[in-house]
Amino acid sequence: MGKGCMKASKYFLFIFNLIFFLLGGVIMGFGLWLLLDKQSFIVVINNSTEDVKVVWYILISVGAFSMLLGFFGCLGAIFEIRCVLGLYFTCLLVILVAQITAGALMYLQKEKVNEHMSKIVNKELGRYVGNGSSTEQAWDFIQKKMECCGWMGHEDWKDNAIILNNSQLLFPCSCQNLTLTSDNSSDNGFCEAQTPDWPVYNVGCSATVENWLITNIGVVLGICLSVALIELLGMILSICLCRNIGTADYSKVPRY
Numbered sequence: 001m002g003k004g005c006m007k008a009s010k011y012f013l014f015i016f017n018l019i020f021f022l023l024g025g026v027i028m029g030f031g032l033w034l035l036l037d038k039q040s041f042i043v044v045i046n047n048s049t050e051d052v053k054v055v056w057y058i059l060i061s062v063g064a065f066s067m068l069l070g071f072f073g074c075l076g077a078i079f080e081i082r083c084v085l086g087l088y089f090t091c092l093l094v095i096l097v098a099q100i101t102a103g104a105l106m107y108l109q110k111e112k113v114n115e116h117m118s119k120i121v122n123k124e125l126g127r128y129v130g131n132g133s134s135t136e137q138a139w140d141f142i143q144k145k146m147e148c149c150g151w152m153g154h155e156d157w158k159d160n161a162i163i164l165n166n167s168q169l170l171f172p173c174s175c176q177n178l179t180l181t182s183d184n185s186s187d188n189g190f191c192e193a194q195t196p197d198w199p200v201y202n203v204g205c206s207a208t209v210e211n212w213l214i215t216n217i218g219v220v221l222g223i224c225l226s227v228a229l230i231e232l233l234g235m236i237l238s239i240c241l242c243r244n245i246g247t248a249d250y251s252k253v254p255r256y
Contacts, residue, residue, distance in 0.1 A: 016073075125157055147208070150204050
């Protein structure tokens with residue numbers, strides 16, 4: 001019965017590490033997508049500050065490390081290598097503690113994160129010229145599809161150099177609220193307003209993104225809890241298997 005439990009633990013640990021390996025691949029792929037994508041809001045952030053790119057590199061590194069850890073876990077489980085299993089358990093423990101710490105810090109520093117994001121976006125809006133660059137196309141796409149204007153509101157566009165230095169009443173075309181005007185001349189660049197009150201969306205993209213996160217918070221929490229559960233089960237199975245490797249079978253010792 002003991003051997004049966006040990007075999008079951010070994011194969012369960014192999015399966016969990018295979019899942020862990022695949023999750024690492026997903027994280028690394030996500031990081032690569034964020035780094036290389038040219039058609040979403042991410043490109044606005046990428047081109048605004050080099051600090052944010054560090055986050056993408058960290059995601060890629062974490063994904064690659066998770067894949068490597070999953071490989072070693074599979075190796076230690078199948079070939080019953082105690083030192084590999086011990087190292088695997090230690091790494092999982094460190095990762096779990098780091099995830100909990102990072103989550104707590106992000107929650108406690110969310111106001112600073114929002115403030116930093118506001119500075120990044122305002123910098124981009126200030127130098128927007130409507131020339132169709134990848135950054136500007138991404139921002140136009142976000143405002144058009146999410147029906148928002150600016151980060152905190154359309155007032156963020158008031159410091160744009162083109163709008164300030166032009167004699168006409170210009171506003172960003174991608175902010176145009178079609179319920180307030182029938183003129184749909186362009187989805188990017190600048191449009192001319194007939195009155196000082198721009199016919200644009202009043203809500204900022206910050207609120208829209210926050211609403212999206214609140215709507216999908218269940219999915220995000222589910223993924224986080226699933227990853228934590230897999231890590232915890234991997235720790236339990238690895239330590240149990242590690243303790244039973246090399247245990248003597250006293251039932252075969254002859255009695256005198």
